[in-house]
Every structure is written in C-alpha cells, then in structure tokens.
Amino acid sequence: xxxxxxxxxxxxxxxxxxxxxxxxxxxxxxxxxxxxxxxxxxxxxxxxxxxxxxxxxxxxxxxxxxxxxxxxxxxxxxxxxxxxxxxxxxxxxxxxxxxxxxxxxxxxxxxxxxxxxxxxxxxxxxxxxxxxxxxxxxxxxxxxxxxxxxxxxxxxxxxxxxxxxxxxxxxxxxxxxxxxxxxxxxxxxxxxxxxxxxxxxxxxxxxxxxxxxxxxxxxxxxxxxxxxxxxxxxxxxxxxxxxxxxxxxxxxxxxxxxxxxxxxxxxxxxxxxxxxxxxxxxxxxxxxxxxxxxxxxxxxxxxxxx
Numbered sequence: 001x002x003x004x005x006x007x008x009x010x011x012x013x014x015x016x017x018x019x020x021x022x023x024x025x026x027x028x029x030x031x032x033x034x035x036x037x038x039x040x041x042x043x044x045x046x047x048x049x050x051x052x053x054x055x056x057x058x059x060x061x062x063x064x065x066x067x068x069x070x071x072x073x074x075x076x077x078x079x080x081x082x083x084x085x086x087x088x089x090x091x092x093x094x095x096x097x098x099x100x101x102x103x104x105x106x107x108x109x110x111x112x113x114x115x116x117x118x119x120x121x122x123x124x125x126x127x128x129x130x131x132x133x134x135x136x137x138x139x140x141x142x143x144x145x146x147x148x149x150x151x152x153x154x155x156x157x158x159x160x161x162x163x164x165x166x167x168x169x170x171x172x173x174x175x176x177x178x179x180x181x182x183x184x185x186x187x188x189x190x191x192x193x194x195x196x197x198x199x200x201x202x203x204x205x206x207x208x209x210x211x212x213x214x215x216x217x218x219x220x221x222x223x224x225x226x227x228x229x230x231x232x233x234x235x236x237x238x239x240x241x242x243x244x245x246x247x248x249x250x251x252x253x254x255x256x257x258x259x260x261x262x263x264x265x266x267x268x269x270x271x272x273x274x275x276x277x278x279x280x281x282x283x284x285x286x287x288x289x290x291x292x293x294x295x296x297x298x299x300x301x302x303x304x305x306x
Contacts, residue, residue, distance in 0.1 A: 104149040104212060106139040114144045115151055119223050120247065122254040128261060145258070149212065152219020159185065159222045159300075162229050166304035169233065185300055192218050192296065196289055200263075203281045209262050217258065221251050221293045225301050232305035240305045248294035255290035 118125055131143045140146040160182045167173040167181075193214045200207065224247025232240025263282045 100210075100212060101149070103137075103139060104147065104216065106141055107148050107150045108141040111141045111144060111148075112151065115140075115148070116223060118144060119151075119220055119254060120227070120250055122250055122257065125257075128257045147213050147216035149216050149219070152216055152222065155219060155222030155226065156185065156189075158226055159229075162226055162233075163304055166229055166233060170306055188296060188300065189215075189218055192292065199285055199288075203285055205263055205282055205285070207262050209259075213262075217255065217289075218293075220254070221297050224248065224251050225297050228297070229301050229304050237305050240301075244297065244301065248297055251293045251297070252290045255293060256286060259286045259289060 128145055130145045131138045137143070137146055140148040140150075160178065163181045164173060164178045167177060193211065196214050196218075197211065200209070224244065227247050228240050228244030231243035260283075263286050264279065
C-alpha cells in the first residue's frame with residue numbers, strides 16, 4: 001500500500017509537469033493565433049473605410065459637383081452673369097463715357113505742376129494749341145494745353161475743405177452749412193456748363209468742345225478761389241482781394257486764349273479773324289464765358305473772409 005501510494009504519488013508528480021507543459025502550449029498557441037490573426041488586419045482597413053465613408057457621404061459639395069444638372073446650372077448662371085455685366089458696361093458707357101474719362105485723368109506730377117503754373121501765370125505762354133496724334137488728342141500728361149478733370153476735381157474738394165476751415169475761424173462751422181456750401185458750388189458749376197451748351201446751340205457753332213471739356217475749363221477757377229481764400233486766412237482781407245484779383249485776371253486770359261481756338265476754329269485755321277455776324281457772336285460768347293469765371297470766383301468766396 002505504501003509503496004503503491006508512493007508510486008502513484010510519484011506518477012502524479014511526474015504527470016503534473018507534463019500537464020503544465022501541455023496547458024502552456026495550448027495557451028501559447030491561442031496567444032500566437034490572436035496575435036498573428038490576419039482577420040484583425042483585414043478588418044482595420046474596412047473600419048477605416050467605414051469611418052471615411054460617412055465623412056465622404058456627409059460632404060455636400062461632392063454630391064453637388066458630381067451632379068450633371070448642377071454643373072449645367074452653374075454654367076448657365078455664369079453665362080447669364082457675364083451677359084449682364086456686358087449689358088451694364090454698355091449702358092453705363094452710353095450715359096457715362098468711362099473710356100473718355102480715362103483720358104481726362106491721364107496726368108502725372110509734371111503735368112499738374114505745369115498746369116497750375118499756367119493757370120496762375122498764363123501771360124508768357126505762347127503755344128495754346130492741343131497736340132494731336134493720328135487725329136486724336138494726346139493724353140494730358142504729354143501736352144499741358146490738353147484739358148483734364150484731375151485738377152478741377154481736386155480743386156473742388158480742396159475748395160470745400162478750405163471753406164470749412166474759413167467757416168471754423170468765424171465760429172460758423174457746421175456739417176449742414178458745409179453741405180450747403182458744397183451743393184451750391186456744384187449747382188452753380190452745372191448751371192454754368194448748361195448755359196454754355198445752350199449758347200453754343202443757339203449760335204450754331206461747329207466746335208470739337210465736348211461737355212467734359214466745358215466741365216474741365218469751368219473747374220479750373222477753383223484754383224484761383226483756393227489761392228484767394230488761403231491768402232485771406234493768412235494775411236487778412238486785403239491779401240484776399242489782391243490775390244483773387246490776380247487769379248481772376250489770369251483765368252480770364254487763360255479762357256480767352258484757350259477757347260478762341262475752339263470756338264473760332266475756322267478763323268484760327270486761316271490765321272485771321274473773319275468778319276461777319278456769326279464770328280462776332282463767337283467772339284462775344286468766348287468773352288462771356290471768360291468773364292463769367294471771375295464773377296463765380298468772387299460770389300463763392302467773398303463770404304468766407306471776414
């Protein structure tokens with residue numbers, strides 16, 4: 001019995017390492033299968049695709065862009081937009097000649113300096129004819145005699161600012177009063193241009209003057225107005241009268257020498273004044289336009305100086 005028990009116990013002790021070895025082999029094999037299982041690797045991309053799928057499906061632009069009807073609608077809308085833009089540009093150029101306005105603003109610093117000097121000191125200038133190139137006038141930056149809109153526009157704005165400064169020195173400044181000053185100056189300018197156009201129509205003058213040319217020539221008087229008001233603010237009323245008188249005479253000479261080549265083109269081409277009632281009317285019209293400039297200059301500035 002004892003021997004048998006001892007023998008059986010020995011067998012049990014001897015079998016236990018074998019069982020442990022088998023158990024470890026089974027566990028190791030299961031662990032190796034779980035680690036080396038390729039199903040997990042195969043399911044990884046599927047999971048990534050499943051995650052990327054809703055994102056791709058949730059992006060609205062992809063489905064819209066892939067729709068041929070939406071592409072057709074976008075193309076039709078762009079064509080309508082281009083046609084509408086061409087129509088607006090054509091109608092805008094009919095009422096506001098944008099291409100012509102570019103010519104009047106084609107200036108540079110040298111031209112502006114020479115033109116300002118010509119407006120204040122026109123007495124020594126000899127050649128007043130506008131240069132042409134292939135039957136079209138050259139840009140203002142190449143010819144000081146060419147009319148421009150840059151100086152009249154900047155002169156108008158500067159005049160409004162100087163008027164506000166003058167009203168402030170008199171303790172009369174207010175936005176409403178400054179707006180009245182600007183609107184009155186603009187209305188007088190428009191009325192002047194319309195009066196000249198009506199006079200040219202009644203006299204039946206064949207001239208190459210356009211409405212923009214008349215607007216430019218009428219706007220040059222703001223330079224003398226600014227000089228007079230600034231001189232009055234710095235040195236008092238006597239300086240205002242003296243400087244304004246100088247500028248009035250200068251603008252009168254400038255307008256006479258400029259417009260006589262436009263309104264008396266037939267006589268200027270022949271080099272002499274042709275006698276006749278029609279040419280006399282042209283001369284009177286030229287002098288009237290030139291004489292109106294000093295009147296407007298005084299009317300729009302005398303109340304700004306105490």
